[in-house]
Structures are given as structure tokens and as C-alpha cells.
Amino acid sequence: MGVIDLDRLTVRLGGRTVLDSLTGELCGNAIGLLGPNGAGKSTLINTLLGFHSPSDGTARVFGMDARHERARIRQSIGYMPENDSFIGNMTGVRFVRYMAELAGLPSGEALERAHEALFYVGLGEVRYRLVSTYSLGMKQLVKLAQALAHGPRLLILDEPTNGLDPMARQRMIQTIKEIRKEGSIRLLISSHLLRDIDETCDEVLILKAGRIAALCNIEEERRSHHNFIELEAIGPLEQFSTSIRGRGCECACFPGGRVKLVMPDTIEARDLYLIAGEQGVQIRRMHQRRDSLEDIFLRAMESDRGR
């Protein structure tokens, strides 16, 4: 059983299909959710939380159906929304305690956990200040604290580093890594920042126009593209790319004469020079590198394939 199981999940809102037949099993400890604006990331999160009902198909969290077992799912989830979302006239500790009590913790335990969670995220010294007086970074952290306080099995973080300065961002990333390392919580992190996902996640779900453009384990994906080469060349690159595609390479051209390609095992770097020579292309620089999440993302965006 995966953390999240999607089976032909379709969500229509206002007559528009926002999520279109998503099928897949997300099993990672930390799952990154990527996609351009309007791809359906927030809708997927809201569907998992039970705010939207699936129009068709099913979504399961730890085997619980998102349509019929909302309360149980919400019990297992800690949610940190993207935008400002708090009660400004409460102190940090009271706000987190309130949320923990709503999640089912008895009053005394909720207070204890609120203090612990606030210390854990680094707001221990300001926990008696009103949340409305917190800086943007502190507000992000208090949202994280309330999501953690009741000990969820799945933590959903929507743009956790949104609006943070570099130091605060680094601290947030570090905290997320620690949570992941602790092991009792699975993470679903939605972000526009590929670097955040790259640093924290081991699996990535990329959405494009409401469909799954890619669902892969980041490490495995990197390993499978170990013959990844970046070229800078001048000359007729279109012919060059056509030729190397003919040899079984995956190839993408970028402005400025940049070419990224993944070579099958049957081809070596030397062959590229031969093909370039035949096509009248000068290779000015060749760099063999590992696949980055950006490459995985770009490939997914270029691909018309959806599942």
C-alpha cells in the first residue's frame, strides 16, 4: 500500500476538468509535487484533504478513501497551506494548541505538544507573541508547527519556502530534512522551486494540465540517465539532433547552441564528434553530468505523454 494511491482520479470544478484520470502509486518518504501554475497541484492536495470530491475514480491516503473517510484522513494529515493562514489575535502557543485539540489531542497534551512543536521549528522564544506580529518566516514556521503538533502520518507542505529569505529558507529545508530523517512522517511537498524538491524529496510527481507528466523516483531516474551529456555547438543543430536521434539518443536543443542528450550504452562520446563532423557542426564544449530535477521536469513538460 502506497502513501497515496490514485486510480483514474478525475476532479471537475465549475465544469472544467482540473484533474484528469490520474493514476499512480506514491510510495516515497518525501514526495515532491511539481507542475506549472494551473497544473492541478493545489486541487490534488485539496482533494486528498477532502475539500473537493472526486468526480470520478478514487484517491486513497494510507488506504483510506478520500471521498468516504475524510475525517480519518484529516486525522492522519498535517497540512501547511501556501498562503497566510492563521488566527492573528492568538499567541503562537495558543494557536498551535487550538489546532492540536481540533486534531483530537486532549487539552493538556495539546498544550505540551504545542510548546514542543514551537521549540522544534525554532519559535520557542516567541511563542507567547501574537501570531499577527510574526514576520513572514515566522508565520511559515508556526504553520509548520501546527501541522506537526498532533503527530500526523503524512505532512502536506504547500510551498513551504514561499516568501522566505535565503537563511529562513535554508532553515526550513533543514527542518524538513530532519522530519524526513526521523522517519515516522511521510511528506508531500508542493513547490515551484525545483531546488527545494531536489534537496528534500526522493520521489516526484509532475503534473501538467491536470495529468501526470511524470511520476518517478528521483534517484532511479538519475541513475537511468547516467549517459547525460550537455553540449555547446555551432552549426546546423537541427540536422545534428536528427542524426543523433537516429542513433537512439534522446535529445533536446536549447537557445545558444546548447544541446542536452542522453546516450544509449551503444554510443560513446567519440561517436558524437564523428556525427558532428559529418553534419558540419563544431562542438565547442562537452560536459558529461548527472541528470538534475530540472531536466526531469523539463522533459516532462516537453512530453505530450500524460497518464
Add this chain to the structure above:
Amino acid sequence: MSVYQRNYKAYTGRLTPQWTRVAVLVRYGLREAWASKITIGLMIFSMLPFFISLVQIYLVNNPVARALIVRGNSRILDINSAFFLRILETQCWLALVLLAWIAPRLISYDLSDNALPILLSHPISRLSYLGGKFLAVFAVLSLVTWVPCLALFLYQSYSSAQPWALANMPIAVGIVVGALVWIALLAFLGLALSSWVKWRVVATGTIFAAVFVPAGVGGMVSAVLGTRWGLLLNLPVMMTELWQRLLGAPAVMRANNELPGSAITFMLAAVCALCVAILNARIRAREVVRG
């Protein structure tokens, strides 16, 4: 785990039953309502008529005081349905003042800070959330409406020399039913308008306006068209007529009643239904992060 040991540990303790989560909302709602000194001031002010009535009942049932005050005019201090109607009306209008202050505090903070996505991501439904807020308002308004009125009824029953309570039981029933109708109406109206208006001060004004502006419009409609149906927009008149009927007020007080009971009931139910629809729409629109 001590707070200075900043490691995350999963929670493994017991959980409260699902149905008690509404009580958490009520408790935090009440705390929010009572956090303001103005609420305490309004509550004390609302209890003044109760204490005056308490003294009045004491005097009526004290033979010496009665002989000194009444001096032959026994009608001055009659404790009857008219007496309780006056108290109920006074308390109910004071409840409106209290509501105009506390209802925006219960809802506006959640909406202005966009707290609903976090609140409702916990295992509570939209209905539970609204139920919690409703019960918080209900509890506060009960303290200034049917609870003091019923306390006066019980005190009069205790103080009266002859068996008074059984003979006047319809008054007690009328007090409770009349106050509950008013509280339900006010709670729905207050919460709906508070959810609609972002700023608390404006929400307070809007609650008063929602009660008295339609009354003025209704008066104009009645005057211009020469019909009594304009009074259906006049909440004070409708409620007064309803309370008079429920408490069995003397015929002289009910001489000007113009609206049929069914029309009043229908209108009050329609206002409540409209408020619930507004609340549902507003909460639903704000419960998710749009992106």
C-alpha cells in the same frame, strides 16, 4: 519530550472522540468572546433589568413592602404574563446588542486571517465548525435571555405564598420557546453577516442595520400600499407579536396584533434559511486555498 530537546517525536497518546471536537470550537469561541472587556461590560449591563426585576418580585411577595409601596393600587406590582413579557423583550433586545459585539469576534478573525483552510484541514466538517460557532453564540445569549427570565420565574414560584408555578407554567414554556427562537435567529443572522463583512466594526453595524433597516422599509411599504404585510419585514414587530402569543399576554396588549402566526413563523424560518445559505456559501468559498 522536554521542550529543550528539540527532536520531533510522533504523538502516541490517546485521542478525544470525534464528537467532542465541536466542544473545542465552542470553548475557544467562548474564550474569544469573553476576552474583551466590552463583552463583560455589556453582560453586566444586560443583567441590570434582571436584578431590578428580582427586587420587584421580592417586594411583591413581601407583605410589609407591598403594604408600603402599593398603598391601595394592587395592579402596580402584579407578577403575571405581562411582567414576564416586558422582561423577556428587554433581555432579548439587550441580547441583540451583545450579539452585535461578539458574533463578529467569533467569525471575522478566522476569515480575515484566512484561517479556514487550516481549521478545516483538521478532522472537523464545515457543519461542525458552524455548529461550534453557533453553540458559542447560543451559550452567551442564553445567559442574558431565557436563563435570567427562567430564574425570575423560579424565584417568583418560590416566593409566592399560593401555588403559582403550575398555574403559570405556560409563561415558563413561552419564555424558553420565545427566547430560543430569538437566539437561533440572532445567531444565524450574526454569524452570516459577520462572515460576509470583513471588518468587525462594520459587521457590528451591519447586524443592527439588518434588523432595523428592513423594519423601516416594511413600515413604508405598509403605509404606501395600505397593507399589513409590510410588517413581515419588521423583525421587532414580528417578534413582539410572537412573544405575546407565546407568553399569553393580556388581550389589551395583543389588540394591535395584525400578522397571522403562520406568516411570522414562515418569515422567521425564511430568514434563518437565508442566513444558513449565506454562511454555507461564505465558508465554502474560503475553506480552500485557491491556486
